[in-house]
Amino acid sequence: MTTSPCGQPIQPIPEVDLALITGSANWGLRFPEDAGLPGVRVLSRDVSHETAYGVSENWKLLEFDGSMTPDGLPRRALCMYSHGNPRDWIDHSCHRRAFAVLQAAGVRRVLASSTIGSLNRAIRVGDFVINADIIELTQTPYSLLPGRQRF
Numbered sequence: 001m002t003t004s005p006c007g008q009p010i011q012p013i014p015e016v017d018l019a020l021i022t023g024s025a026n027w028g029l030r031f032p033e034d035a036g037l038p039g040v041r042v043l044s045r046d047v048s049h050e051t052a053y054g055v056s057e058n059w060k061l062l063e064f065d066g067s068m069t070p071d072g073l074p075r076r077a078l079c080m081y082s083h084g085n086p087r088d089w090i091d092h093s094c095h096r097r098a099f100a101v102l103q104a105a106g107v108r109r110v111l112a113s114s115t116i117g118s119l120n121r122a123i124r125v126g127d128f129v130i131n132a133d134i135i136e137l138t139q140t141p142y143s144l145l146p147g148r149q150r151f
Contacts, residue, residue: 004048004055013049013104014061018077021098021112031079032062039065043076051100053093056080059101078105082112 002010022031032040043061050056060079066072080098102110123129 004057006048006057008046008048008057010048010050010055011044013101014076014078016061016076016078016105017108018075019102019105019107019110020062020077020079021082021110022079023082023113039068041065049101049104051097051104053096053100056094056097056101078102078107 004010020031029035033042041063043063045060047059047061048055048057049059058081062077062079064075064077066074069075078101080101082095082098118129
């Protein structure tokens with residue numbers, strides 16, 4: 001079996017339509033293991049996937065049983081840490097590799113966790129906000145796909 005630079009097995013990208021992206025909001029928390037959520041199972045962890053941009057490391061494949069889905073059917077999801085690995089430094093180029101994996105997997109929905117502030121006084125500490133869109137104002141080579149950079 002081929003392994004990544006950090007020794008993880010390189011496996012084929014599974015077909016899923018859902019991805020969970022965690023970030024610095026989850027430092028110190030192994031998700032979903034430390035959350036203790038019934039009905040969530042880790043099918044594989046510490047998996048790497050090959051992309052045109054290089055190896056994307058530290059993926060998990062999760063399964064949500066039918067008790068957690070609206071139609072009662074189990075669902076699988078890819079889960080990754082958005083800042084790359086190792087987790088003690090931020091790899092700004094990992095996004096291209098990660099989104100290449102999500103595209104190859106056929107992901108249509110992404111749930112990303114974040115801790116960020118708000119100037120809106122109606123949003124209080126601890127509120128859960130679901131964004132309909134993301135506005136990316138930095139437009140760096142690290143945050144955009146090839147050919148999409150505009151200044």
